Amino acid sequence: MALEVEKKSSINRREFFSYLSIGFIALSASVGGVLSLIFRYLYPNVVFEPAMDFNAGRPEAYDTGVDERWKKIYGVWIFKSDGKFVAMSNICTHLGCVPTWLSAERKFKCPCHGSGFYPNGINFEGPAPRPLERYKVFLDATGNAIVDKTRVFRYEKGEWSNPDSYISV
Amino acid sequence: MKAIINYLSDPVFSFTGIIFFFFLGIKHIEVVASKKFATIALILILIIFGWMSLDPVFLSIVIWPDNVPIIFLLALVIWSTWFAIHKGVINDQRMAAGEPPVEGTPENREKVWAWPNLVYTELFAIIAGTVFLIAWSILLKSPLEEPANPTWAPNPAKAPWYFLGLQEMLVYFDPWIAGVTLPVLIVVGLIAIPYIDTNPKGNGYYSFKDRKFAITSFLFGWLLLWIFLIIIGTFLRGPNWTFYGPFEFWDAHKVVAANNINLSEIFWIKFLNMPLPKNIFAREFLGLILVAIYYTFVPVFITRKFGQKFLITMGKARYYFLIFLVLTMMSLPLKMYLRWFINLKYIVFMPEFELNI
Ligand code: FES
Numbered sequence: 466m467a468l469e470v471e472k473k474s475s476i477n478r479r480e481f482f483s484y485l486s487i488g489f490i491a492l493s494a495s496v497g498g499v500l501s502l503i504f505r506y507l508y509p510n511v512v513f514e515p516a517m518d519f520n521a522g523r524p525e526a527y528d529t530g531v532d533e534r535w536k537k538i539y540g541v542w543i544f545k546s547d548g549k550f551v552a553m554s555n556i557c558t559h560l561g562c563v564p565t566w567l568s569a570e571r572k573f574k575c576p577c578h579g580s581g582f583y584p585n586g587i588n589f590e591g592p593a594p595r596p597l598e599r600y601k602v603f604l605d606a607t608g609n610a611i612v613d614k615t616r617v618f619r620y621e622k623g624e625w626s627n628p629d630s631y632i633s634v
Numbered sequence: 635m636k637a638i639i640n641y642l643s644d645p646v647f648s649f650t651g652i653i654f655f656f657f658l659g660i661k662h663i664e665v666v667a668s669k670k671f672a673t674i675a676l677i678l679i680l681i682i683f684g685w686m687s688l689d690p691v692f693l694s695i696v697i698w699p700d701n702v703p704i705i706f707l708l709a710l711v712i713w714s715t716w717f718a719i720h721k722g723v724i725n726d727q728r729m730a731a732g733e734p735p736v737e738g739t740p741e742n743r744e745k746v747w748a749w750p751n752l753v754y755t756e757l758f759a760i761i762a763g764t765v766f767l768i769a770w771s772i773l774l775k776s777p778l779e780e781p782a783n784p785t786w787a788p789n790p791a792k793a794p795w796y797f798l799g800l801q802e803m804l805v806y807f808d809p810w811i812a813g814v815t816l817p818v819l820i821v822v823g824l825i826a827i828p829y830i831d832t833n834p835k836g837n838g839y840y841s842f843k844d845r846k847f848a849i850t851s852f853l854f855g856w857l858l859l860w861i862f863l864i865i866i867g868t869f870l871r872g873p874n875w876t877f878y879g880p881f882e883f884w885d886a887h888k889v890v891a892a893n894n895i896n897l898s899e900i901f902w903i904k905f906l907n908m909p910l911p912k913n914i915f916a917r918e919f920l921g922l923i924l925v926a927i928y929y930t931f932v933p934v935f936i937t938r939k940f941g942q943k944f945l946i947t948m949g950k951a952r953y954y955f956l957i958f959l960v961l962t963m964m965s966l967p968l969k970m971y972l973r974w975f976i977n978l979k980y981i982v983f984m985p986e987f988e989l990n991i
Pocket of ligand 1: 557558559560561562575576577578579580591592593804
């Protein structure tokens, strides 16, 4: 009798393992769920990042010199001179601040450690070791200039002579 | 008068001046540590500070909510440095007269209980600190700015005050050097102090004479290369990180010619009158050699001249590590002067490898 009761209340080996696996699956599911929530939480709901390429309009429409119209949205300065139309990054090559264009002094000046750049992006004062980087620009079928920020051209690597880095105008 | 002060506060003069006064003070440490000197200095500082605050530009910098705590902290730094030196010099004098240091006198060797003696003091400090923080947060509103925007930066863009010394360093160095290598070496060096400095003197009592070299080199790095740079970065750097005197209006259009060139350009173009060689190492060989000399021959030279005693007492490994740290520390003022006097940008300039020294 006593033996029978004991047998009823306890579970056998097979049942134990099925309970164990159910428990384990439930545990991993809940942990995984929480982790995925945390992971999701790390990414913002809305990303204000501008697209990596954009249509800058017709190159002929720009005046020679530095143009700031895309700086606020895409972080790009257009510089037109000597028959070349280029798109310059607005990230200081020293430590990545955003320089300001001083139109009266005709130079870019970084507010962080005072690096200065000529309108064409060449560094001439302060600690910045390299000129501002340039982005790929090309003309689409309708004659509009497209700026592609995924491809950069660095002066010290001699990439500014690459035909992708400018549009002849 | 104000124009003269503006002119003299330019780092070229003010940094040189403060180095001079620092070593003058170390030389006449007994004078500096005396109460009379401290009283006179305090009165003078208060008078000068009061007079300077009459100027609207200076006042607006000083009472800007970001800067107020820095003024407090500067006062604390000066006070605690002076106080430690004051106690040290008293002990030096006592020991010179054959007496034990103040901390060694019988009445000071008496032991007391942590409770209540220590805990009461701590409790009081906690309450006073909390009251101070609450009063401060009510009186001075925290200066919040607009949301961050990746395509725009405030001008000037300033780091938190405790990093302004670092930001000032970055003016003279590549980010890999001033932003990574030097801070790491500072931390490593501070951690290494107990392993380098095995001098048993000065344990448990204040003293200056017993640890002259250690105290001087620490204060040099701390007061001149950190605190002073924070002062410059906080109060004297305006738009575009241009230098502005304490009474100078922060005019964003102030133009300072800051053109600078690399050592390789000075050597090849200016001096030899030829184009830069294509090969990077040929181009930068002078700078590389100079840096190598700085870390090899200079230590040997220093050892010959002054270091024999240290070399023997400290052992080779400790000694050369110390020399390395000291030389690295001295590279900062060195680079600052090179920038000011010969407009030197980088001694070694290899952007191809992101290596610029
Ligand atoms: S980030 Fe532009 S100068 Fe340092």
